[in-house]
Amino acid sequence: MSAFSLLKQISLFELLSDAQLASLVEAGSQRQFAAGQTIFNEHDPPDGMYVLLSGQVRVYLQDQEGCRVELNRLKPGDYFGEMALIDSSPRSASVAAISPCDCLIIDEHTFQDMLLNSQANTSYHILRLLTAKVRDNSYRILEEEALRHRMEIEQHRALSRIVVGVAHELNTPLGLMNTAAGVIAARLKADTLKPAMADPELTSIFDDILQAADILSGNARRASELVKAFKDVSASQVGGKLESVPLVKVVNDCVRLFEIQARQAGIAIQVKNHLAPPEAVWEGYPGALSQVLTNLLTNVERYAYTPETGGLVTIVLAASQRNDQPAYIITFRDYGKGILPDDLPHIFDPFFTTGRDQGGSGLGLTTVFNLVTVTLQGQIAVESPPGGGVAFTIAIPQTIASQDRRTGRANVL
Ligand SMILES: Nc1ncnc2c1ncn2[C@@H]1O[C@H](COP(=O)(O)OP(=O)(O)OP(=O)(O)O)[C@@H](O)[C@H]1O
Ligand SMILES: [Mg+2]
Structure with a gap:
């Protein structure tokens, strides 16, 4: 089919006269592309609009791992x-x-000439269709982005549920181990065994058994602590009641509780409150937010700065809108060593840690993520530009959704 006949079938050009269409085809340039050949790349400067005369093309984006994400196929x-x-x-x-x-390329000037030389209703028709298409594409990309985000959250929750489930299963055997170790120690110290203890050979055997029982109960205790940390990953484990409280008070109280640790680590914490009086009072779960901030502060102490240098943390409180509802934006920022780009996508995953040798289990930020997205019904994002430290941006509603008010707490996880 000739370029002219094909253009005639395209709704965008349906109000153009044959003469206008013919001059459009003449002014445009035709180019051929081989299978697999790139027509243009993301970020390239624009050279016009392409009408596909024959063949098929793929529209795509490159994700962070360099993989192609197909957005559309055109005919x-x-x-x-x-x-x-x-x-x-x-x-x-x-x-x-x-x-x-085969493509017909219509550059900006050709297109503008065509609009200027058309009747008003033709120009309006073209611009309306073009705008609708641009808007459609933007919506589709936004929807796909939202879907990907929802899937990431779901995957995260599934992992967290496994962690909490395993923790639950481990609790009973660990408790029994602890009790059994206690019974061994108690029985060996019983009066009836005192005469036997006089025998030096038996004494050394009893000592070994006592020491083994000690190691057993010590490790069972340590394992119980870990299990508790695993359970804390679940937002629903965090108690606390819905309260109306000035947001800045929750933040300041938390900073005060961290004061001694901060002083020892040379960390200065600045809270900047940009909330006007009408929006200052938050209706939410202060306990959950305190836990979020404590986890972030502990990480700054452990990862961002060395005690020798210390450094600054800023916590900025501002009001905003989220999904058409009044929201708070809490920006928590340090200016320390930052997070490597390869690590950044994993920091909210359960057990991801670069500090196992410093006692890290990799559950702190998983807990933070669950508390923010479930209990506080918000979102959290992280940025770590090279040399720029780490910034967490937390967006939470100023008032908790009514559905959760009835149950009094978050109901997922
Ligand atoms: N402020 C920060 N600066 C640099 N790296 C950070 C910072 N916060 C977190 N990280 C990185 O994110 C990883 C995950 O943090 P997370 O709090 O989940 O685990 P953790 O602190 O290692 O262990 P846990 O919190 O369970 O004790 C850390 O191991 C560290 O690599
Ligand atoms: Mg941590």
Whole structure:
């Protein structure tokens, strides 16, 4: 099919006269692409809008791991790169030929000439269709982004449930081990065994058994502590009641509790409150937020700074809107050694830690994530630009959703 006949079938051009269409085809340039050939790359400067005359193309983005994420496949009669006609910003996605294809490229000037020389209703029709397509694409990308985000959260919750489940199962055998070790120690110290203790050979055997019982109960205790940390990963384990309290008070109380540790580690903590009086009072779970902040502060102490240098932490409180509801944005920032780009996507995963030798289990930020997203019904994001420390941005509603008010607490996890 000729370029002219194909253009005639495209709704975008349906109000153009044959003469206008013919001059559009003449002014445009036709190019062929081999299968697999890149037509343009994300961030390339725009060179016009492409109408696919034959063949198939793939529109895609490159994710952080360098894998192609396909956004769309187009067939003859479809057009792409139309943003170039509306603004002159760089390409927002890449396009490559799936099979050999022919394209008609209409540059910005040709397009503008065509609009200027058309009747008002034709120009309006073209702009309306073009805008609708751009808006459709933006919605689709936003929806896909939201879906990916929901899947990440679900995966995270599934992992957390496993951790909590395992912890629950381990609790009983560990308790029994502890009791059994206690019984051994108590029986060996019983009066009836005193005469036997006089025998030096038996004494050394009893000492060994006592020591073994000691090691057993010591390790059972340590394992119980770990199990408790595993259980804390679940947001629903954190008690606390719904309270109306000034947000800055919750933050300041938490900072005060951390004061001694902060002094020893040379950490200065600045709280900047940008909340106006009407939005100052938060209706939420102060216990959960305190736990979030304590975990973040502990991490700064352990990872961001050395005690020799110390450093600054800023906690900024501001008001915002989230999903059309009044929200708080809490920005927690340090200026320390930062997180490696390879580690950054994993820091909320259960058991991810770079500090096992410093006593880290890798559960602190998992707990933080669950508390923010479940109990506090918010979102958390992290950034660590090279040399710029770490910044956590927490967005939470100013008032907890009514569904949770009835149960009085979060109901997931
Ligand atoms: N402020 C920070 N600066 C640099 N690295 C950090 C910071 N906060 C977290 N990290 C990194 O994120 C990882 C995960 O943190 P998380 O709190 O989940 O575990 P952890 O502190 O190692 O162990 P746990 O909290 O269970 O005691 C840490 O091991 C560290 O590599
Ligand atoms: Mg931690």
